[in-house]
Amino acid sequence: MLLPFLVATLSADDVPADTKLPCLAALRNLSTKLEHVWDVVSSGAVHALLSLVLDKTASEAALSILGELAATSAAGKKAMEEDEAAPRALLEAMTWHGSARCQEHATYLVMVLAHGSRALRRQMRQLGVVQALLEVSLLGSPLAQRRAAKVLQWFKEEGQSRIRAHSGPRMDGASCHDGGGGQDAKDCRDTVDKIVKQSLDRNMKSILRRATASVDLTNVKLLVASSSSKSLPC
Structure with missing residues (x-):
C-alpha cells in the first residue's frame, strides 16, 4: 500500500x-x-x-x-x-546552471535515452539537444561537461554515418563505400567533418553570445566613469 x-x-x-x-x-x-x-x-x-x-x-x-x-x-x-514527457523535461533541466547536481543527473539521463533509442535521438535533436549539450559542455560542471561531450560525440558520429550512407542524389559510381575510391572516401569524410564543424561553430557562437549578454557591466561602467573624471596627464 x-x-x-x-x-x-x-x-x-x-x-x-x-x-x-x-x-x-x-x-x-x-x-x-x-x-x-x-x-x-x-x-x-x-x-x-x-x-x-x-x-x-x-x-x-x-x-x-x-x-x-x-x-x-x-x-x-x-x-x-x-x-513522452521525458526528453523535453530532461533537456530543460540539463540547462539549469544554478544546480550542478540537477544538471549532472539530467545529463546522465539524456545519455541513457540517447544511447538506447534512435527515435529518441531524433526527437531530442528536433527539440534542440545539440545546442543544449554544447551549452553544458561550455558552462556546466566538470562531470556534466564530460557527459555532454560524450553525447555530442554520439550525435556527431550518427550524423556522419547517416550522411555517408545516404548523401542525397549521387552520380553513378560516386560513393563513400566504393571499393576503389580511397580518395573519394577521404573526401567524403572531410566534407562531413566540415559540415559538422560548421554546425558546432554556429551553435557555440550563439551560446557564447547568450552567455556574454548576461554579464554584469556595472564595474566596467564605474571604471569608465572614474577614468573620465581624472584629468589627462600633460
Whole structure:
C-alpha cells in the first residue's frame, strides 16, 4: 500500500513541496533495493518523478531517483524511453546552471535515452539537444561537461554515418563505400567533418553570445566613469 500512496502524493498538483520531499526520500530508499525496483517502476513512479523534474524544489531528488532506476533496471530505463514527457523535461533541466547536481543527473539521463533509442535521438535533436549539450559542455560542471561531450560525440558520429550512407542524389559510381575510391572516401569524410564543424561553430557562437549578454557591466561602467573624471596627464 505504500507505493500507491507515494506515487499518488507525488502526482498530485495540490500537495505542497514540503509534503512531497519526504515521499521522495521514501521512494528513493525503496528504489535503491533491487528487490523493490520492479514494484517501483510498475507503480507508475517514473511518470510521477518526471512530472517533478521541472519543480526546482523537488527536481534534484526526482532526477536522482530516476538515475537510480535507469542504472539498475531495464524496466526503469524502458519506462523513461516510453514516456513522452521525458526528453523535453530532461533537456530543460540539463540547462539549469544554478544546480550542478540537477544538471549532472539530467545529463546522465539524456545519455541513457540517447544511447538506447534512435527515435529518441531524433526527437531530442528536433527539440534542440545539440545546442543544449554544447551549452553544458561550455558552462556546466566538470562531470556534466564530460557527459555532454560524450553525447555530442554520439550525435556527431550518427550524423556522419547517416550522411555517408545516404548523401542525397549521387552520380553513378560516386560513393563513400566504393571499393576503389580511397580518395573519394577521404573526401567524403572531410566534407562531413566540415559540415559538422560548421554546425558546432554556429551553435557555440550563439551560446557564447547568450552567455556574454548576461554579464554584469556595472564595474566596467564605474571604471569608465572614474577614468573620465581624472584629468589627462600633460
